Amino acid sequence: MGKRRRVEERSGRRRPAAVGGMIAVVVGGAGLGVYALYGGAAADDGSAAAANGRQVPRVRADVPSAAEAKALAARFLTAWQKGDAARAAAVTDDSAAAAALLTGYAKDAHITDVTLTPGTAAGVRVPFSVKATVKYKNVGKPLAYDSALTVVRNPKNGKAQVDWHASVVHPDLQDGDRLVTGEAGTPPVKAVDRDGGELTAAKYPSLGTVLDGLREKYGKKAGGKAGVELQVVRGKASKAKKASAKTLLELSKGTPGTVRTTLSPKLQAAAESQVAKTARSSVVVLRPSTGEILAVANASPGFNTAFNGSLAPGSTMKVVTSSLLIDKGLASADKTHPCPKTFTYGGWKFHNDDDFEIKGGSFKASFARSCNTAFISQAPELSDDSLTRQAQQVFGLSMNNWAIGVPSFDGSVPVQSKAQMAASLIGQGGVRMNPLNMASVAATVKAGSFHQPYLVAPSVDGRTLASASRTLSASTLAQLRELMNYTAAAGTAAEAMSGLGPDYGAKTGSAEVDNQDKPNGWFTAYRGDLAAAGVVQAGGHGGDTAGPIVASLLRTGG
Incomplete structure (x- = not known):
């Protein structure tokens, strides 16, 4: 790939984002679903195509006008309100899926007396409000919510149609979901x-x-x-x-x-307060000695990024990579370690931020400043599965066997080769994590061994928690703690972690995402018997964005 792999740390330059699509000319006053017909004596003027001596009408490809969107929305909502699922579905771009869900709206969800009121359209997007009644046997209750639809142009026939997604019917629906009213199969x-x-x-x-x-x-x-x-x-x-x-x-x-969880009311309240201040932020706090989850919070509550997110963790992954390099004798905290401006491997030229280099510096200095090439330069000495095995065997990641009490994703460190393997050493490539995973990484360093995080004690339902097959040697563990402690005291995490020492450690990270101007900012740290990790998507440098959130919660204590 030609893209320069520049991941860490402080760069004020905006990176270009590829923008797809085209500029379309709206034909004013066009009727709903009408083809734009072009005449002309010659076919080579671009206005029409000739076939067997006949002029073939050109299919419209412009963006629907606001008038078209408003008119089509009225047709769709009127048919839906009347209970005519087939007619409403006919003006969508997926009539089968629309008909099934709209039919189930009345039949399975038992929603009646539906009133749909369109709001003020914003171009092709038309919001609307829903007022209805849900009736089941002898029980009935009012239902009210807001939704929206978007009108698009069908590329095959040029007609304006409703861009069908289940969320049109209700914003909490994802495609393939349905609404059902009845005696709940699961008690509250x-x-x-x-x-x-x-x-x-x-x-x-x-x-x-x-x-x-x-x-x-x-x-x-x-x-x-x-x-x-x-x-x-x-x-x-x-x-x-x-x-x-x-x-x-x-x-x-x-x-x-009643179900008892491990959440701390003090830390949960503090976590909620912290993410409310920063858009697209997520955080998790653990107790390293046990694995208990003390807090989980997301600025966008519709999806639990903290537990289920799958994001490149950037340089926070260097904690895992460092343990691997030290284990294999490829690095030592206080020994001289290469940190060149660039390093080429597998056909990719990897860079440090602003192409900095550290001449004659120690591995600890490279870790604290987050030197990418200090890690990439060791790729030739590693096998394709080295990082995968280290993540699984020591940190309990990427095994798909965590049982925390609710759905979660326990990370992915796939076996990769050449440039992708090298990129994975700095938390890019195919590596995917979330704050729960990275809080667990910091907790493992602090505790000295992996304790699977959990929200509900395993004694409640007799489930077995995941375990790691080995622990780090005393020497590797001591050096890893030294690296994280130095980073918290004098490295890229120092500003956020100020005043929290001396029993602490941290690592910052920034992960580039295609078509995103700013990278995702990551931060993982521990202090005493608390470990936490956070991410701010499209936030930029982790020390500036996720760092203050994590540090605040470590300061709160619990």
Whole structure:
């Protein structure tokens, strides 16, 4: 690839993003679904194509006008409101999927008396409000929510159509999901924190998906009784993303069972407060000695990036890579280690930020400043599966066997070769993590061994926690702690970690993402018996963005 691999750390330059698409000319006053017909005596003027002596009308390819969008939205919403699923589906670009979901809206979800009111259109996007009633047997309750649709041009026939997605019907639906009202198969749960206080999405907005997951996992085991509910039933695609079923409306209350979690009310409240200040931020706090999850929070609560995200972790991955290099005798904290401006491997030329170099410096200095080439330069000495085995055997990652109590992703460190293998050493390539995974990495360094994170104690349901097959040698562990401690005291993490020492360690990271102006900012650290990690997507340098969030929670204590 020709792209320069420049990952760390402080760069104020904006990188170009590839923008797809085309500039289209809107034909004013065009009627809904009308072809633009062009005449002319000659076919070579570009206005029409000739076939068998006939002029063939050119299919419209312009963006639908606001007038078209408004008119088409009115047709769609009118048909839906009348319960004519077939007619509403006919003006979408996926009539089969639309008809199935709109039919189920009345038949399976038992939603009646539907009133759909369009709002003010913004170009091709038309918002609308929904007011209806959900009736099941002798129980009925009002339902109200907002949604939106987008109008697009069909490239085959030029017609304006509704761009169909399940979220048009309800914003909590993903494609393949459906709505169902009935006696819930899973009883509700009352989730409580480690001190017995009730956890609710109203009090802790980030916990909405977590509470859904707890109900799905423990509802039938916690001793509750199901009620009647309107629910989102997940399809295959949603289940593959580990999305849990979701209750939209409770018609009659069930009796909840109680599930105790490991969450700290003080740290959870602090985490919620921190992510609320920074868009697209996520954070997790653990107790290294046990693996207990003390807090989890996301600025965007619709998806639990903290537990289920799959993002390149950038230079925070150098914690794992450093343990590998030290284990293999390819690096030592206080010994001289190469940090050239660039290093070429597998056909890629890897760079340090601003092409800096460290002449005659130690590996500790390279780690603290996050020198990419200090790690890439060791790629020729490693086998394709070296990093994968280190991540699995020592840090418990990429085994797909964590059982924390709710759906989670336990990282991916695939076996790669050549340039991709080299990139994985600095947390790019195919490596994917989330804050839960990287908090666990810091916790493993602090504790000296891997403890699988968990939100619900395994004694509740007798599940077995994942384990690592080996621990780091005393020498490697001591050096790894030295690297992270030095980075927290005098490296790229020093500003965020100021005043938290001396029993601390940290690593910053920035991960480039294609077509994104700024990299994702990462930060992982420990202090005492707390470990935490955070990410700010498109935030830039990790020390400046995720660092203050993580450091604040370590300062809060728990």
